[in-house]
Amino acid sequence: MTSQFFKPNGMIYLDGNSLGMLPNAVAERVNNVVQQQWGNDLINSWNQHDWINLPLTVGDKIARLLGAAPGQVVCCDSISLNLFKVLSAALQLREGRNTVLSTADNFPTDLYMVQGLQQLVGEQQCQLKLVAEQQLVDAIDETTAVVLVTEVNFRSGQRLDLATLSQLAHQHGALIIADLAHSAGAMAIELDHWQVDFAVGCTYKYLNAGPGAPGFVYVAKRHHDQFRQPLYGWMGHANAFEFAAEYRPAAGIRALLTGTPSIIALAAVDAALTAFDGHDLAQLHQQALDLADQFDNALQQHDIAGQFQRLTPLTRQQRGCQLSYAHPQAYAICQALIAAGVIADFRAPNYLRFGFTPLYLSAVEVEQAAQKLAEIIHHKRYLAAEFQQRRGTVT
Template sequence: MESTRLWAGKEDAEDPLAAFRAEFALPDGVIQLNGNSLGPLPRTVPGALDAVVRRQWGKHLIRGWFDDGWFDAPERVGDRIGRLIGADPGQTVVGESTSVQLFNAVAAAARLRPDRRVLVCDAANFPTDRYLAASVARVLGLRLVECTAGELAAVLQAHRGEVGPVLFGAVDFRSGELLDLAGTTARIHAAGGIAVWDLSHAAGAVPVEVDAAGVDLAVGCGYKYLNGGPGAPAYLYAASRHQAALDLPITGWHGHARPFEMAGAFEPADGITRARTGTPQILSLLALEAALDPLERAGVAAVREKSLRLGDCLAALVRELPAEIRPEVVTPTEHHRRGGHVALRCPDAPAVSAALMERGVFTDARPPDLLRLCLNGLYVSYTDVFDAVAAFAEVAAAGSGERRAKGER
């Protein structure tokens, strides 16, 4: 095992992305493997926020809306995120929570197909997505059909002519499996549906080309691989071909064609601006803007390439563990089917995650038995992966011994 750690050190020394690790305020002694839940703090953020609070807000007061670019920030930051997901300018806007953006996107998709009464949702999707799909179905009187990715083709065929919005996550939040964005979108379109994607576990981790794939609408959070911080605002992508007809249920004065006229009736602005709602959360929005710097400079493709190598290293180390403590690698091994995190199936995964955290290895778990490890190429090293597997082996061996003592398997 020591020779493997020496190999990991050599890989780290030759890693072209190694310098980016220093751009994150990672605590000493911590191996950060839960960036799929909350990305670490980029060192660009504190200074940017200090300037916003002390100089812009503190000295400029209300002038900050135009003198400091606050008013344009939702679309300015939206275009930066758009570049990371393969969107041309003018199609992505930032603001509100992921829940609000999801509700708006799914409801707007349904209104683009008012004669279609079936809403399809990924049965394995994150709970919020499923809750909101059910809510949209209730509000608009739609029939909700849930299915897995493997069942989608059959469901689209069975409801051909009825399918309107189809909501799926680009990466399975539990297993880390990456779906075929372009191929699935094409199948949805062939059935006459509108493809709505949740990119929360994909943007910044895997190359996403929403324009090239023909995606209709997409949403994503800002606090995972975009490293925007806890509660960072979410973004909404709407393909330009749909924007003139986009009827969003949640509207606000910043989305009005002439916001400062304070008109009594809502008249949507042209383009993606109509997807803005009320006054944006400027502090969190500008923190997200500053956080994008390292990812933009590294490039998603380079981050992805290293992350895949880290995942291969992790899988190889896991295979070397003794059979009695060896977890099952749930995430597909094929690169084209793997997202940014790797899921391991092991007994008492939440307890294992808690024990690893005590050792400085930050992971997370999805009950009952999935341990998730984020392998972000911006700040995770090969040595991190080696040390994390070694820590897992210690925790798993202790747990196995306790179960044997209790007469359990």
């Protein structure tokens, strides 16, 4: 499997939960799109290479990884923009209710988009209510319009039960929006079976499509005739090349489109998805959990587990594909690991995150990473001045 990816020599990569590795197929496809389709075929490529339908073509390929039938996913824009679209649509579908229920530890951009919409339309139309994850189930009631959750917590790696949450939301007359940023491509998802209403996600983490690659958005087919999203763009028009002054939304999932799609980026997503051909996501998830357990066990064997506070649940059914630990010197330890050739990441205030992606990570590498971490802890290398200083903006 690793031969499908470009792997820098001497690097152990445990950060696929932030940015996936480069699939070789992506480099080849992007080169073809730039040199041949854009370079030689130029504007003819919109028809000749079907650029115009690429958001839908790629969307259907992503749908297969989400347990969604064709025609319900489109690849476009970002999580933030797509969330704004479906959040607005969901609130309109639940006229008379204004509460968007989410968790205090949800990814900030999700909360920011609700806050922005609340400021735009007023609290009478949109009001954010935050609770702890463990209180979420009991907080859903008849005043709830939308339940907004991320399936896998970006800090702790804990997995929420979307099937149960979706059922509870519907019992109380609410809709559910799921953020799949840390689960798409990492585990089996069954959006249709779970009766999720809307979902958003990104393609640059476990889907390995590259930095800033387009997001995706799912709208259950049962809502296609009723939902309306507020970002009226010409690509979401029923007939974009009619150039009419009045907006008429396209039928179905195409109405989620706004501006001209980023073809080079979409081609990268399309190529990256080929890495999943022949793989079962449930099996990949189990392999990732095995690697994570191996890492955690190695920390105990190297007598450093007691140095960390584990944030990720022990129960496999409640986990994504990462392990998170708290440590007062988390940032410095992360920098020392990077210097030793092990790429993990840090999240404020004091969390170390390790991602496990079996498509390009081996058991041997996991053991080597744990060994390097043990050396850093035992010899207190993280206390070196070079690791105590914050570097750059991105952590």
